[in-house]
Amino acid sequence: MYKVLLFTLVAVCCTSLSFSQKALGIYHQYQQGNSQADIRLGLSSISNILDFGVDYDYVLRSGNVWGPGSFDVGGSIDISGNGLGNGTYMPIAAHCGYHLGPLMENTQWDPFVNLGLAFLYWHYSGGAGGAQNVSGLYLQFVFGVNYYFQKDWFALASYGYNTSGLSFGIGHSF
Secondary structure (H helix, E strand, O other): OHHHHHHHHHHHHHHHOOOOOOOOOOOHHHOOOOEEEEEEEEEEOOOOOEEEEEEEEEEEEEOOOOOOOEEEEEEEEEEEOOOOOOEEEEEEEEEEEEEOHHHOOOOOEEEEEEEEEEEEEEEEOOOOOOOEEOOEEEEEEEEEEEEEOOOOEEEEEEEEEOOEEEEEEEEEEO
């Protein structure tokens, strides 16, 4: 429940970050061949402990091929403690994403979904079972929204499965 409230609060706060009352035009993210990168803080989807992540995306297509949105590929890495003693939780993923921003009249908002394959390194020691290692390959799913407060800069809020759970960050399109 707290995650949903926090997600809603950040989405509302992003609206107040706008430096302009009108859309700023077409953003770099939607242009084929351009990239975006972001850094974020959040709660791990496994351990609910603070985690840090970075993400990179490259726009393969924008409009008309797979619909009017933009299609990208990218990768991400997150790292956190696991809350069960000494340990590490670290998903490393490759993903495909679809951005709906080009569909919207106000292009400052950019909802997106990502689907990927993640290698989860999850090792911890302590507890009744001693040292545990449950690393392996897993499907990863992320949905969220970017809000462009300047032409190339955006705030983001997202929620993911087998990655950073609820996270917030800032990014740049180039």
